[in-house]
Amino acid sequence: MPIVLIVAEQQPDGHLRKASLNAITAGKQLAEKAGGELHIAILGKDPAKVADELKATGAKAVHVGAAAELEHYLAETYAPALATLATELKADYVGMASTAQGKDLMPRLAARLKAAMATDITGLNGSGADITFTRPMWAGNVFAEVKLTTPVKVFTVRATEFAAAAGGQAAAEVKTFAPKVEASKTKFVEFKEVKSARPELTEARVVISGGRGTKGDFKEIEALADDLGAAVGASRAVCDAGWVPNDLQVGQTGKVVAPALYIAAGISGAIQHLAGMKSSKTIVAINKDAEAPIFQVADYGIVADLFKVLPELRAELAKLK
Amino acid sequence: MKILVTAKRVEDPESKIKVKPDGSGIVQEGLKYKINPFDEIGVEEGLRLVAKHQGEVVVVSIGGKEVQEQLRHALAMGAHRAVWVNHTGPLDQLGIAALIQKVAEKEKPDLVILGKQSIDDDQNQVGQYLAEFLGWGQATFASKVESLESAEEKNKEPAVKLTADKKAVQVVREVDNGLATLECQLPAVVTTDLRLNQPRYASLPGIMKAKSKPIEELTPEKLGVNVTPQIQVLKLSSPPARKAGIKVPDVATLVEKLRNEAKVV
Numbered sequence: 388m389p390i391v392l393i394v395a396e397q398q399p400d401g402h403l404r405k406a407s408l409n410a411i412t413a414g415k416q417l418a419e420k421a422g423g424e425l426h427i428a429i430l431g432k433d434p435a436k437v438a439d440e441l442k443a444t445g446a447k448a449v450h451v452g453a454a455a456e457l458e459h460y461l462a463e464t465y466a467p468a469l470a471t472l473a474t475e476l477k478a479d480y481v482g483m484a485s486t487a488q489g490k491d492l493m494p495r496l497a498a499r500l501k502a503a504m505a506t507d508i509t510g511l512n513g514s515g516a517d518i519t520f521t522r523p524m525w526a527g528n529v530f531a532e533v534k535l536t537t538p539v540k541v542f543t544v545r546a547t548e549f550a551a552a553a554g555g556q557a558a559a560e561v562k563t564f565a566p567k568v569e570a571s572k573t574k575f576v577e578f579k580e581v582k583s584a585r586p587e588l589t590e591a592r593v594v595i596s597g598g599r600g601t602k603g604d605f606k607e608i609e610a611l612a613d614d615l616g617a618a619v620g621a622s623r624a625v626c627d628a629g630w631v632p633n634d635l636q637v638g639q640t641g642k643v644v645a646p647a648l649y650i651a652a653g654i655s656g657a658i659q660h661l662a663g664m665k666s667s668k669t670i671v672a673i674n675k676d677a678e679a680p681i682f683q684v685a686d687y688g689i690v691a692d693l694f695k696v697l698p699e700l701r702a703e704l705a706k707l708k
Numbered sequence: 709m710k711i712l713v714t715a716k717r718v719e720d721p722e723s724k725i726k727v728k729p730d731g732s733g734i735v736q737e738g739l740k741y742k743i744n745p746f747d748e749i750g751v752e753e754g755l756r757l758v759a760k761h762q763g764e765v766v767v768v769s770i771g772g773k774e775v776q777e778q779l780r781h782a783l784a785m786g787a788h789r790a791v792w793v794n795h796t797g798p799l800d801q802l803g804i805a806a807l808i809q810k811v812a813e814k815e816k817p818d819l820v821i822l823g824k825q826s827i828d829d830d831q832n833q834v835g836q837y838l839a840e841f842l843g844w845g846q847a848t849f850a851s852k853v854e855s856l857e858s859a860e861e862k863n864k865e866p867a868v869k870l871t872a873d874k875k876a877v878q879v880v881r882e883v884d885n886g887l888a889t890l891e892c893q894l895p896a897v898v899t900t901d902l903r904l905n906q907p908r909y910a911s912l913p914g915i916m917k918a919k920s921k922p923i924e925e926l927t928p929e930k931l932g933v934n935v936t937p938q939i940q941v942l943k944l945s946s947p948p949a950r951k952a953g954i955k956v957p958d959v960a961t962l963v964e965k966l967r968n969e970a971k972v973v
């Protein structure tokens with residue numbers, strides 16, 4: 388029976404990275420199509436609490452590998468530990484969410500498993516042994532249907548294209564395993580977290596992004612975000628200028644978001660930016676230039692100065708309360 | 709230091725990409741080609757490291773005759789030598805990483821710098837495959853803390869820092885929710901993120917000089933690598949277009965629509 392192994396991720400603060408739940412849904416769909424069963428792996432110094440959260444996601448088993456050496460994530464220590472587990476389980480498919488860690492780790496693991504890999508899958512097709520993946524190319528201008536022909540197949544999952552696995556199912560069996568720990572030529576030095584009181588960009592229901600049109604003044608964007616409990620995003624131009632932290636960048640080479648509402652203020656709508664937000668349910672564009680490409684994807688556009696529109700928008704929304 | 713940098717040929721990011729009606733590929737007419745932007749950043753970082761610590765930058769590209777254009781571009785920026793792995797036909801990341809592995813084993817660099825992803829296939833895999841194949845450490849998504857306007861940028865200090873004993877590099881990486889710093893023993897593999905540096909322009913003397921710099925030609929056969937692809941791209945398609953929206957005259961109308969039509973506020 389085909390085995391699908393999804394690797395869940397523990398954040399540096401000890402919590403489960405939510406995108407793991409979306410990857411589990413993809414894993415579940417794959418297991419159904421392939422006629423197999425779903426397993427989950429979690430590694431870390433102390434992943435027990437996260438393992439507990441994973442119990443009710445509909446997997447057959449949750450495999451917990453704890454070791455002091457795994458305190459700080461490194462591809463060089465996690466890949467061998469997971470490779471041993473995947474080999475023992477005889478996993479046919481190994482997947483993970485397309486987080487920074489997923490993108491760093493899965494190709495290294497794939498190399499170890501002599502597996503071909505598909506990055507950032509958005510869909511699954513076929514059945515039995517004949518499974519194909521859908522994945523974006525050229526900044527989402529093109530979608531490709533790909534087939535991996537190696538015995539083991541590896542993939543990462545675009546979280547916005549799959550719902551989060553819901554709880555309430557029969558509890559999975561939790562099994563511990565002793566992860567194989569190899570010496571690493573790489574040393575963890577430090578992690579500097581960018582702390583924000585706002586919701587995480589990739590999980591927020593509402594995202595308000597600013598572009599070069601803000602000239603670096605994000606005060607109105609932040610105020611509206613706070614009113615709406617929204618996350619703040621940005622175009623590359625804004626991150627490159629150092630106006631906001633890099634991890635707010637939305638796009639082909641930044642984060643992919645798909646909130647219920649995306650407001651783009653002072654963003655032209657370059658293809659690389661659209662690649663990261665085009666799947667949002669409702670898109671609002673605020674731009675002075677009526678010809679800006681962002682209007683081609685926006686459900687509602689308003690041709691005006693963002694510094695005038697944003698305060699008005701806050702005032703109008705306040706009336707609804 | 710000896711630094712090996714990859715230079716993939718990709719469509720210009722400004723190009724309009726259209727899928728052929730039969731889904732077998734993209735329409736080639738009118739396309740312009742460039743070095744993958746992430747690889748250009750890699751060449752720049754290599755040049756800065758070598759300017760500081762001496763050594764040489766060797767660029768490598770895999771593909772048909774046309775990839776020599778990208779190698780010449782890197783040479784014009786200041787790279788010292790180029791290696792061209794002559795191969796036409798499909799290649800997957802297993803094949804590409806295996807070829808670069810052989811080139812690395814031949815050249816014995818201290819560092820291999822690749823792009824974090826190529827902007828055509830968007831796979832984000834080759835560097836990590838290569839690191840595992842070589843058994844080396846990896847630091848992906850290399851970035852820097854300062855803004856591009858900083859004084860440091862102007863002084864063109866490398867962001868990838870060599871440790872005092874010259875046996876390792878420190879790399880600041882862009883990850884979810886922040887920046888992580890790793891120290892990798894040399895030799896190592898680094899992949900570049902966008903904010904690592906701002907690549908220099910090729911100067912006119914640089915372009916002239918590049919014409920006489922050597923390009924070594926290799927083939928998968930000479931390197932002893934079987935590049936039979938393990939990925940089959942069955943079909944390409946265009947994403948469903950979003951239906952055109954409307955422009956609203958004022959904020960009151962916008963809020964009314966968001967409330968009653970879209971039901972999101």
Ligand SMILES: Cc1cc2nc3c(=O)[nH]c(=O)nc-3n(C[C@H](O)[C@H](O)[C@H](O)COP(=O)(O)OP(=O)(O)OC[C@H]3O[C@@H](n4cnc5c(N)ncnc54)[C@H](O)[C@@H]3O)c2cc1C
Binds near residue numbers: 601653674675679
């Ligand atoms: C390899 C590569 C990868 C890239 N990856 C990404 C990515 O992941 N994400 C990304 O965003 N970009 C990415 N880019 C960059 C992208 O091509 C664009 O350059 C960038 O998105 C432009 O940002 P912008 O829209 O903020 O700025 P601009 O294109 O300069 O647009 C500013 C807009 O603001 C409007 N404006 C100005 N003042 C006002 C005002 N007062 N009120 C209202 N509107 C105003 C203007 O009309 C204009 O439309 C990438 C590029 C490359 C080459």
Ligand SMILES: Cc1cc2nc3c(=O)[nH]c(=O)nc-3n(C[C@H](O)[C@H](O)[C@H](O)COP(=O)(O)OP(=O)(O)OC[C@H]3O[C@@H](n4cnc5c(N)ncnc54)[C@H](O)[C@@H]3O)c2cc1C
Binds near residue numbers: 714768800821937
């Ligand atoms: C329409 C289409 C059909 C395809 N069909 C097939 C197929 O049938 N079979 C198949 O196996 N593959 C096929 N491919 C190619 C395949 O998808 C990718 O080339 C492969 O997966 C490598 O990934 P990447 O270049 O995106 O690497 P990434 O991992 O995204 O690239 C990261 C870095 O690796 C380096 N790199 C990558 N390629 C090169 C290179 N050629 N030279 C030098 N450095 C390089 C660069 O530094 C780059 O920045 C097809 C591609 C397309 C667009």
